[in-house]
Every structure is written in structure tokens, then in C-alpha cells.
Amino acid sequence: MARTRIRVAALAITVAALATACSSNDSSGSSGASSSSANSAPVTLTVFAAASLKKGFTEIAQDYEKAHPNVTVKTTFDGSSALVTQIEQGATADVIATADEKTMTSLGDSAVDPKAFTRNVLTIITAPGNPKGITSVRDLARSGVTTVLCAPQVPCGNAAATVERNTGVDIRPASEETSVSGVVTKVTSGQADAGLVYTSDAKAAGSKVAAVNDPAFAAVVNEYPIATVKGTKHGAEAQQFIDLVTGSTGQQVLSELGFGAGR
Missing domain, CATH: 3.40.190.10 (Periplasmic binding protein-like II)
Known part of the structure; x- marks a missing residue:
């Protein structure tokens, strides 16, 4: 119960902060993307993540969907190199998280502003x-x-x-x-x-x-980076998901699963 209260409070604070930020500026860098809080049209956000993140990202995705009722998070978990290959071959993804920085770097500018979030x-x-x-x-x-x-x-x-x-x-x-x-x-x-x-x-x-x-x-x-994928049509939603992962809610979930704090 204590963990639930803490998670709910942290999530409420995160959502409020994101709503304020998105109302003034879309920090994702994608032109024409609007915040899911201001756009009621259904959105499917596709997240590619390393296999070791499956349990944590599944939980974080559920938290995200509760805060953004119009967004469905579609997760794909696999080896990091396999995920990169899929994107290079044309697979559609909005967010990618890999299990090391070397693999993320191999995506080049297709990975927008990678940020280490756990280890x-x-x-x-x-x-x-x-x-x-x-x-x-x-x-x-x-x-x-x-x-x-x-x-x-x-x-x-x-x-x-x-x-x-x-x-x-x-x-x-x-x-x-x-x-x-x-x-x-x-x-x-x-x-x-x-x-x-x-x-x-x-x-x-x-x-x-x-x-x-x-x-x-x-x-x-191994430092784990997360990034939006170049060309995403859901830049604001992708950034909101990344902010949830890197914020207190996501970090608490990952810590409880045995991951270390990001840089």
C-alpha cells in the first residue's frame, strides 16, 4: 500500500509537470506533434526495449496508459541488436531503449537525443x-x-x-x-x-x-540509454514516456527490479 501511494503521488506530480511543459513547448523536436493531454484522438505509441527491461517497462507502460487514456503503449522486447536491425530495416518505433550505449550509437541520428536512464x-x-x-x-x-x-x-x-x-x-x-x-x-x-x-x-x-x-x-x-526514434509521428507522447521512465516513478520501478540508478 505504501509503495502504491508513493507511486500514485509521484505519477500525479509527473503528469502535472508534463502537462504544463507540453502546453508551452513540444520538447521532442518533432514538428506538428501535439500533447496527448490536448489531443483526444487515439494514439498507439510503439516502444522497442531490451529484453532485460520487459518487466519494468511493462509496468511503466501501464502507468503511462493510466495517465494518458487516449494512448495505447505497444511494447516490443528483444535483444538490443535485433531491435536496432528492425528499425534499420524500416520497422516503425517511436521510442527505443537498449541495454548499452554502443548499440544505441549504431543507430546514428535515427536515435534522437539518447539519455542514459539506468544501469x-x-x-x-x-x-x-x-x-x-x-x-x-x-x-x-x-x-x-x-x-x-x-x-x-x-x-x-x-x-x-x-x-x-x-x-x-x-x-x-x-x-x-x-x-x-x-x-x-x-x-x-x-x-x-x-x-x-x-x-x-x-x-x-x-x-x-x-x-x-x-x-x-x-x-x-552497462549503461542503458533511451531515445525517441527519428521520424516518429508521436513526438510529444514519446517524450512523455521517456520523462516517465527517467523520472521518479520509472526510477522507482526499475530500482525495485534490481537496476542501478542512471547517470
Whole structure:
């Protein structure tokens, strides 16, 4: 109840501030876009977000829709590189949030004014009880341990590769998944003994996994940026969604899910 009251109060303050700002100026930079509070026509806002953001952005989208009854938020979650490829191939999106800044940068000027809003670090997940006795990254290269990682082009895979370089450990994964959720599935289904995922994914999996930390993870931090997509027809609504994510309401949701504070 306390969390609900805090969230509702924060959301009310955010909505009031956004209504005032949008009445004087459209900060999204898109010509002809109007605030959803002033335009009752139905709007579908398409948000592309990294797979690790699924639980948090689903909750934030619900908060947004409550504050903007004429807007439906359509979310698509996938590996960050897959989302970028979809946009480059012509997919329609109004907002994109990736799991690292490198992937966002690859969009070039198609990503308008990216802003880091949260951060994440890796952790090891195993079956409940950690039956293989894994205590560090080094154990993931041990004979008899089946490990899965994200593919190198995916932010979580790039982070894993950096950890390997930093520690001198050569992990030979049984598979390389296209998103962090694929790694979680392989471990929780018993197809792998261990996997490298984000701390937020381990927390979301709850009792389905055991989490094992390694000091090496602290040196590899993924900053998550969010941006409007160039050419959006819903610039004001997109900016309002970004403001909700970066404001107190969105930050509280993400913090409770294990994400770190943005810059």
C-alpha cells in the first residue's frame, strides 16, 4: 500500500509537470506533434526495449496508459541488436531503449537525443541450490559445467566477453543466445548448468535460480540509454514516456527490479 501511494503521488506530480511543459513547448523536436493531454484522438505509441527491461517497462507502460487514456503503449522486447536491425530495416518505433550505449550509437541520428536512464551488471545464475558448486567466473570454464551466454553482438554478450578478457577466463558456451531472456530460459529449463545474465534478470527469476556474484562483474557496467526514434509521428507522447521512465516513478520501478540508478 505504501509503495502504491508513493507511486500514485509521484505519477500525479509527473503528469502535472508534463502537462504544463507540453502546453508551452513540444520538447521532442518533432514538428506538428501535439500533447496527448490536448489531443483526444487515439494514439498507439510503439516502444522497442531490451529484453532485460520487459518487466519494468511493462509496468511503466501501464502507468503511462493510466495517465494518458487516449494512448495505447505497444511494447516490443528483444535483444538490443535485433531491435536496432528492425528499425534499420524500416520497422516503425517511436521510442527505443537498449541495454548499452554502443548499440544505441549504431543507430546514428535515427536515435534522437539518447539519455542514459539506468544501469546493470552481470551475475551468474544456476539451478536452485547451485548443484555444481559454482563460486566464480572461473568455474564456468570448468569441465562438466554446461554454460550458456548471450551472443557477442548482444550487450550482455559483449559484457561477458569483457569479463572474460579482464579475468583471462575462456568460457566455451554450449550456446549463445540472442537475448538475455534466452539464457535465463536455458538455465531454468535445465538445459544448462549456468549462465551469465544481468542482476535484474536473476532477481526477476526469483526462486527458479540461484545467483552467484564475482568481484569481476563490478568493473563491467552497462549503461542503458533511451531515445525517441527519428521520424516518429508521436513526438510529444514519446517524450512523455521517456520523462516517465527517467523520472521518479520509472526510477522507482526499475530500482525495485534490481537496476542501478542512471547517470
